[in-house]
Amino acid sequence: MTKTIGIFTFFCFLLVVSSNLGKQMKSEDKSLDFTLPLLKMISNLQKEMKDVRREMKDVQLKKHIAFTVTHDGTGQRITHKSQVVKYNQVQFNIGGGYRKYSGHFVSPVNGTFVFFLSLQPFPGSKASFLITVNNRGMVEAVSGKIPHEYNMSSNMVIVSLRQGDHVWVMSHPTWSVDPRHHLKNRGNSFSGFLLYQR
The missing domain is CATH 2.60.120.40 (Jelly Rolls)
Known part of the structure; x- marks a missing residue:
């Protein structure tokens, strides 16, 4: 559970930094070649964050019997x-x-x-x-x-x-x-x- 929270926190930090970097790069030079790959990476990270949230929810719902x-x-x-x-x-x-x-x-x-x-x-x-x-x-x-x-x-x-x-x-x-x-x-x-x- 601690490992899952750590991964989730890291993804959140990376998402914020990458999002700000992407906006800055777009405003400075829209023709930069690495903008699209970076946006794809951000999209993938968002999907992984959803998976982590789902996993955390599943853990919370597990019953003790x-x-x-x-x-x-x-x-x-x-x-x-x-x-x-x-x-x-x-x-x-x-x-x-x-x-x-x-x-x-x-x-x-x-x-x-x-x-x-x-x-x-x-x-x-x-x-x-x-x-x-x-x-x-x-x-x-x-x-x-x-x-x-x-x-x-x-x-x-x-x-x-x-x-x-x-x-x-x-x-x-x-x-x-x-x-x-x-x-x-x-x-x-x-x-x-x-x-x-x-």
Whole structure:
């Protein structure tokens, strides 16, 4: 951004000097051979200045989007297949994409996003949860059954989204649900951020 401003300032200075020089040369001798090339150069500089202004405007319009959500000590009991996980602790939600009451992230812009899932089910139970984009399971976090121990699992995915696309975490659509499933505490989290905007 600093480099862009520097280039823009230099072009402005050069434009003023060149414009004054062109006027002076015209008044002194209209037949000078380098007047036309100089005017063309000024015209090209003006076009480049427009491009720089457009680039600066694009940078200012870029959105910042990122969120992290977790569960607290009460958490959420998982009772059925394809159940949406609704994280009850919003750590931060820059850009407002995550909807706490639906459990969905709704993309505010077209772009490429990165999402992370961390899973910590009840000790001694196995679990499988998916990061889902518009009803399509993208990646899965599977936690095996280890007696008396927490068995954590995680996964991540990079996806291209359009404005209005939905992303959420849900229990596996075909696995049977362990009645002890209770996702709680910060070992269960869902995060995402905008990598770049299209």
